[in-house]
Amino acid sequence: MAPPYETSAAGSESPVPVVTVDVAAASELITSAGHRYVDVRTEEEMNKGHLHNSLNVPFMFVTPQGREKNPLFVEQFSSLVSKEEHVVVGCQSGKRSELACVDLLEAGFKNVKNMGGGYAAWLDNGFPINTPPHTMY
Numbered sequence: 001m002a003p004p005y006e007t008s009a010a011g012s013e014s015p016v017p018v019v020t021v022d023v024a025a026a027s028e029l030i031t032s033a034g035h036r037y038v039d040v041r042t043e044e045e046m047n048k049g050h051l052h053n054s055l056n057v058p059f060m061f062v063t064p065q066g067r068e069k070n071p072l073f074v075e076q077f078s079s080l081v082s083k084e085e086h087v088v089v090g091c092q093s094g095k096r097s098e099l100a101c102v103d104l105l106e107a108g109f110k111n112v113k114n115m116g117g118g119y120a121a122w123l124d125n126g127f128p129i130n131t132p133p134h135t136m137y
Contacts, residue, residue, distance in 0.1 A: 018101040019113045023122050026088045026115040035086045038077065040100045041119065045092060049131040051122065055080050059091065059100045073100065074107045083109045090115035090122070 021029065029035040030051070037051050040059035050056070057077045060067045070076070077100075081087055089104070089112055091097040098114045105112060115122070123129065 016102055016105045018098055018105065020094070020098065020116040021088065021113050022116050023125050023127065026090070026113070027122075027125075027127050029086070029088055029113070033086070035088050035113075036081060037088050037090065037115075038081065039119070040073075040089060040091045040097050045119075047132055049123075049129045050119070051090070052128060052130055059096045074103055077104060077109075078107070081109075083107075084111065086111040086113075088113050088115050091118045093120055094118040 026037075030037045037054045039046060039050055039054045039056050041050075041056070042058050042060065042062055043056065044062070046054075046056045057073060057080065058070050059073055060069055087109070089097040089101050091100070094114060094116045095118075097118060101112050101114045117124075
Protein backbone atom coordinates (compact mmCIF):
# COMPACT_ATOMS: atom_id res chain seq x y z
CA MET A 1 0.00 0.00 0.00
CA ALA A 2 1.28 3.49 -0.87
CA PRO A 3 2.23 5.87 1.93
CA PRO A 4 -0.57 8.35 2.77
CA TYR A 5 1.08 11.19 0.84
CA GLU A 6 1.15 9.17 -2.39
CA THR A 7 -1.71 8.48 -4.74
CA SER A 8 -1.76 6.38 -7.85
CA ALA A 9 -3.37 7.43 -11.08
CA ALA A 10 -4.00 3.80 -12.00
CA GLY A 11 -7.74 4.41 -12.00
CA SER A 12 -7.43 7.37 -14.36
CA GLU A 13 -7.05 7.27 -18.12
CA SER A 14 -3.27 6.74 -17.75
CA PRO A 15 -2.10 3.52 -19.43
CA VAL A 16 0.49 3.00 -16.67
CA PRO A 17 0.12 3.80 -12.97
CA VAL A 18 1.72 7.12 -12.05
CA VAL A 19 2.61 7.81 -8.42
CA THR A 20 1.69 11.36 -7.43
CA VAL A 21 3.04 12.98 -4.27
CA ASP A 22 1.83 16.24 -2.75
CA VAL A 23 4.20 19.22 -2.63
CA ALA A 24 5.12 18.69 1.04
CA ALA A 25 6.20 15.12 0.29
CA ALA A 26 7.96 16.28 -2.89
CA SER A 27 9.87 18.90 -0.91
CA GLU A 28 11.00 16.25 1.57
CA LEU A 29 12.03 13.86 -1.21
CA ILE A 30 14.02 16.57 -3.01
CA THR A 31 15.71 18.14 0.02
CA SER A 32 16.27 15.12 2.27
CA ALA A 33 15.83 11.89 0.35
CA GLY A 34 18.14 12.62 -2.57
CA HIS A 35 15.54 12.78 -5.34
CA ARG A 36 16.32 14.97 -8.34
CA TYR A 37 13.72 17.46 -9.54
CA VAL A 38 12.96 17.80 -13.24
CA ASP A 39 10.65 20.62 -14.31
CA VAL A 40 8.83 19.93 -17.58
CA ARG A 41 7.50 23.47 -18.06
CA THR A 42 8.60 25.59 -21.01
CA GLU A 43 11.81 27.59 -20.86
CA GLU A 44 9.70 30.77 -20.69
CA GLU A 45 7.86 29.45 -17.62
CA MET A 46 11.13 28.37 -16.00
CA ASN A 47 12.60 31.85 -16.51
CA LYS A 48 9.83 33.30 -14.31
CA GLY A 49 10.96 31.15 -11.36
CA HIS A 50 11.79 27.56 -10.48
CA LEU A 51 12.84 25.22 -7.69
CA HIS A 52 16.47 25.29 -6.56
CA ASN A 53 18.75 22.85 -8.44
CA SER A 54 16.01 21.88 -10.87
CA LEU A 55 16.68 20.48 -14.30
CA ASN A 56 14.48 21.57 -17.21
CA VAL A 57 13.27 19.32 -19.99
CA PRO A 58 10.15 20.84 -21.61
CA PHE A 59 7.38 18.31 -22.23
CA MET A 60 5.59 20.71 -24.56
CA PHE A 61 6.49 23.76 -26.62
CA VAL A 62 4.34 26.78 -27.40
CA THR A 63 4.03 27.18 -31.17
CA PRO A 64 1.87 29.43 -33.36
CA GLN A 65 -0.51 26.44 -33.64
CA GLY A 66 -0.70 26.04 -29.83
CA ARG A 67 1.07 23.62 -27.50
CA GLU A 68 2.87 20.73 -29.13
CA LYS A 69 4.53 17.78 -27.43
CA ASN A 70 8.33 17.79 -27.44
CA PRO A 71 9.16 14.83 -29.75
CA LEU A 72 12.61 14.47 -28.11
CA PHE A 73 11.37 14.61 -24.50
CA VAL A 74 12.36 11.07 -23.41
CA GLU A 75 15.69 11.30 -25.25
CA GLN A 76 16.52 14.66 -23.65
CA PHE A 77 15.41 13.43 -20.21
CA SER A 78 17.58 10.32 -20.65
CA SER A 79 20.64 12.49 -21.31
CA LEU A 80 20.28 14.03 -17.83
CA VAL A 81 18.80 11.26 -15.65
CA SER A 82 19.41 7.52 -15.51
CA LYS A 83 16.53 5.06 -15.54
CA GLU A 84 17.44 4.01 -11.97
CA GLU A 85 17.57 7.49 -10.38
CA HIS A 86 14.81 8.69 -8.08
CA VAL A 87 13.13 11.69 -9.67
CA VAL A 88 10.26 14.05 -8.87
CA VAL A 89 8.72 15.52 -12.03
CA GLY A 90 6.78 18.78 -11.91
CA CYS A 91 5.13 21.39 -14.10
CA GLN A 92 2.85 24.36 -13.42
CA SER A 93 -0.19 22.44 -12.12
CA GLY A 94 0.70 18.75 -12.19
CA LYS A 95 -1.01 17.68 -15.43
CA ARG A 96 1.89 17.92 -17.92
CA SER A 97 4.18 16.27 -15.39
CA GLU A 98 1.70 13.41 -15.00
CA LEU A 99 1.71 12.92 -18.78
CA ALA A 100 5.51 13.13 -18.77
CA CYS A 101 5.66 10.46 -16.05
CA VAL A 102 3.52 8.15 -18.21
CA ASP A 103 6.00 8.52 -21.08
CA LEU A 104 8.96 8.00 -18.75
CA LEU A 105 7.49 4.90 -17.11
CA GLU A 106 6.72 3.46 -20.55
CA ALA A 107 10.36 4.19 -21.54
CA GLY A 108 11.64 2.15 -18.58
CA PHE A 109 12.27 4.78 -15.90
CA LYS A 110 11.51 3.03 -12.64
CA ASN A 111 11.53 5.73 -9.97
CA VAL A 112 9.60 8.76 -11.20
CA LYS A 113 6.95 10.53 -9.15
CA ASN A 114 4.61 13.31 -10.25
CA MET A 115 4.41 16.41 -8.02
CA GLY A 116 0.69 16.99 -7.59
CA GLY A 117 -0.34 20.63 -7.85
CA GLY A 118 2.94 21.53 -9.54
CA TYR A 119 4.87 24.76 -9.22
CA ALA A 120 1.67 26.66 -8.36
CA ALA A 121 1.13 24.49 -5.25
CA TRP A 122 4.85 24.80 -4.41
CA LEU A 123 4.46 28.60 -4.39
CA ASP A 124 1.20 28.41 -2.43
CA ASN A 125 3.03 26.47 0.28
CA GLY A 126 5.80 29.05 0.52
CA PHE A 127 8.63 26.68 -0.41
CA PRO A 128 11.85 28.32 -1.67
CA ILE A 129 12.36 29.17 -5.35
CA ASN A 130 14.91 30.80 -7.63
CA THR A 131 13.63 33.87 -9.40
CA PRO A 132 15.34 35.81 -12.17
CA PRO A 133 17.16 38.99 -11.17
CA HIS A 134 15.15 42.16 -11.66
CA THR A 135 16.50 44.48 -14.32
CA MET A 136 16.55 48.16 -13.46
CA TYR A 137 15.96 50.60 -16.32
